[in-house]
Amino acid sequence: MPTQTAPLSATPTDGAESDEPVAHHFDTLQQQQEAVTLGMWVFLATEIMFFGGAFATYTVYRREHSAAFHAASRELDLVLGGVNTLVLLTSSLTMAFAVAAAGARKKGLTVLMLAATMVLGAAFLGIKGVEYHHKYEHHLLPAFGLPFEWHDHAQAGGAKLFFSLYLGMTGLHALHMVIGIALMGIFAVRVWRSVDVGHRRQGTEVLGLYWHFVDVVWIYLFPLLYLIDRS
């Protein structure tokens, strides 16, 4: 028969540092924190598999249609893509600062860094929007029945595939960013309203994990789509 130990605790344990409250089904704060962190890593594993399917598709088609993919890739704007990469990397930096600030219990700084991350994220999306607009103007967006024109008729199919995948993959990435920015906004409000930002430290960390992941996906997308076919 199982024996019984300490009664269940629904309140914070040691009072030395005022940490976030422990949910009723966890026994200790540490257990809760480990569970939340593990949960986010498991979720990121699912995201890797999700993008992985798209990357696999791209890889297969790049082999099948290498000439067309080479040519189509050169149409992508290296400058805008490069700037976007810097913007996103910087946003990961500000995100890391936000996590550190929350750990140091500096509420104002935390909110500022979160806001900076959101601004940089929005800038990324803005630049992406400019890129999409260029493609739209040059009739290179194979969606919604829009006209698609490729100078080399022989390569048209492959080029259309490239731009389909470009749109699909960067679009998925952008969707993840939109969701990230939205969550970040909601979270920033909560941080601002919180009594003790130390209570939000783990939330910031977990949000940071998500944001860094979205950044890493771009680090893979950018070379794959913009760089490696340009020789």
Place this chain on the structure above:
Amino acid sequence: MSDPHGATVSPSTSTSPQPSSPPGVVTVTRPAVRDPVNYLNVDYSWKSWLLTVDHKRIGILYLLSITFFFVIGGAAAVAFRLELMTPKADLFESETYNKLFTMHGVVMIFFFLIPSIPAVLGNFLVPLMVGARDMAFPKLNLASWYLFMIGGLTAVWTMLIGGVDTGWTFYTPYSSTYSNTYVMATAVAVFITGFSSILTGLNIIVTVHKLRAPGMHWFRMPLFIWSHYAASLIMILGTPVLAVTILLVAIERGLGIGIFDPKLGGDPILFQHLFWFYSHPAVYIMILPSFGVISEIIAAFSRNRVFGYRFVAFASLGIAVLGFLVWGHHMFVSGQSAYAGMVFSILSLLIAVPSAIKVFNWTATLYRGRLRFDTPLLYALGFIGLFTIGGLTGLFLALLAIDVHVHDTYFIVAHFHYIMVGGAVMGYLGGLHYWWPKMTGRLYPEGWARLSAILVFVGFNLTFFPQFVLGYLGMPRRYHIYPPEWQTLNVMSSAGASILGVAYLFPITYLIWSLKFGPRASANPWDATGLEWQVPSPPTTHNFAVTPHVTEDAYAYPDSALVGDAH
């Protein structure tokens, strides 16, 4: 302990002091003697159910939903089995027939089989079995049910406005370009439901890692937990690939972007690879939890430790891993290379090994046991027999030379129904009966239940065994009309289906009946081991008043003939 056939009358036995309800929950005051507060009666309002974060209530919500979808999927089957009684088209136009079998597959796989055991029994029991007060992420758990309902109701709505006719496998370019039916809506419904599956799996994994009670180290966990853990690994790693694949099909249809369109240089075989990369492991999502149920039932009803506990545990993990490596066996005649075929063939054959270990070990658990043939054991023993046949016919299919002939025929249909219905569904029913007293606090009528189990077994075999013969004769699947010489076998199959259909109505009826009229159950009517049996039937909202401390292995029956593990 109490007599399993009798009701318990003293409510104060084996209940722990009730903890105070969490803030925001209205505690209903009831007369003290007959009805202690439990997770069911603590609050009857709609809000308390629809906004619950109690894993047990979420399990019950899933129970109701998947039963609803099972009836829909079953109705589709009744319809086309009726049509198949004659070789010609009598009842439906071909387009309607094609929609019927598609909906049967889509509903049964995505909205019944995949959630069934993990979302109903898993949600209810995983925290109890590991000694936790809830799953790691209770709100995500509720979210998973809502996602499931949104996806499921979208699929039903799609059916009502016209349906989809691609088959549940959505092969391109038929699904992406040629079909005139609601492919995108169905794809979106499945996409949404995929997230439900991911969240369930995520919850189970984190709960098993982080919320086990002190003393419950990995090799003390019930095998139910091991198999759910293995299934959850597949849920989180495989489902996203399906998600991105059907997203690509939906994008192709909706936005006109050509990804699988051969006219653009797209590759329809790529779709098959991506699709089966998930959908093969998915079948292990469907069967692994059933394995867990069978282990629990066999142990409880023979009052023995499970033979070769560690081998069974590792076999579950082995099946989950190997399951990701064999998807190409669905594509032997697709045009993929012969050498790829051979690699997939040998790997598929090797999956028989961990499955065989389980079957042998369950059988050996009976040795020197003290067996009682209550309904759960009847289902479990039926499972072993039917799963053996289903699994061995899988070997036929893993063999390239045979698969060429029987691929896309009724042989395949028979094979997977032996595993899914003879296996997974019987496991589900067995588990539902076994844990019914815990979940509801009531005993089901044993006589009717045994009769139903036998009826299900008979109906099942009559439905699906003739399909092996039909398949080898050459009857392709998804056929509305067929050559007249095959009518006899089809009539046999349809007759069996009618028996099976009726047989499934029995448990639905008497289980509902038992909620009001069944004798009340004690905490441990089966006198089984396991933390879930140490709490009242039904449990309180927070499961354990104090966190248990585990000192024994699983299945530590005092009279178990089997001592220790095989090493």
Place this chain on the structure above:
Amino acid sequence: MDNAEFQLFPDAASTVASRVDALFLFMTALTIFFTVAIAGAILYLGIRYRRGANVNRAQYSPPLWLELSWLLTPVPVVIFVFIWSSQLFLEMQRPPKDAMEIRVVAKQWMWKLQHPSGRREIDELHVPTGRAVRMTMISEDVIHSFYVPAFRIKQDVLPGRYTTTWFEADTPGTYHLFCAEYCGTNHSRMKGRVVVQTPSEYEEWLGGGRRDQSPVVAGAALYEQFRCGSCHAQTVTPLRAPPLEGIYGRSVKLANGATVTADDSYLRESITRPAAKVVAGFQPIMPVFEGQISEEGLSDLLAYLKSLGTADGVTADGSGGAAEGGSREGAKP
């Protein structure tokens, strides 16, 4: 159909059928053995150890050898059947070199077949016994699958790409042909018959009927019509396109460094989407003919190209030089 009566086992009408059946029956015996063994064990243990029975239930520790034995025993069985099946499968994938070629075009919802002589059939295929037949197949729309249960063969038929299968019929009779990959509304109506005849009956059948144009002649006409010679003729200088004499079966070096064999798929792709595989030393200037030529037309063009000689110097009209209509249209393009 012959034997349109109740059967429990299908007719065997090809050289591989009985070999597939032998493997199948072995596996059936294995299944029966294990099922009976498990069911028997359950029955025995269930009765003997029922609660209340007065039997020896002394404690025991399971020996490791027992666990390992049933972990390891399936392995050699599995390897044995794997080898058996793979050998048979590889044979089923490799048609003999002298196989007679039948071209198949599948579309919703019919089968269009063409003999080497040019004779066309719809939803019906006449073949002689004792002759290997290779089917080169393509779909005009969705994925179909060519299935003849009596021959135990099946092969998916894809859009945009050739797939092949082969058989040798050995028993005269009429057998079902089915489409075995769901392809839309009339999938179950996409059926046909394979009529297996003795060689003399087949010759007689082939001789009768409409005088169809030989694929080589039809292909030559298309070559003219689309003016392929304007680039591919070797009289054009500077050379704008690779020469096509002896192209079939030849090893081709591509611009990206890879080497491919000029088989049916390569040649078809070179006509429909030439930019996919550009030959080394040439510019990608060939026009795209996708959508401009039907699958039958492409098939005829390939027959014509084959008639220009193969890599090993044999005229590839599918008959190894016999009179079936593949006379060498040897005029230079």
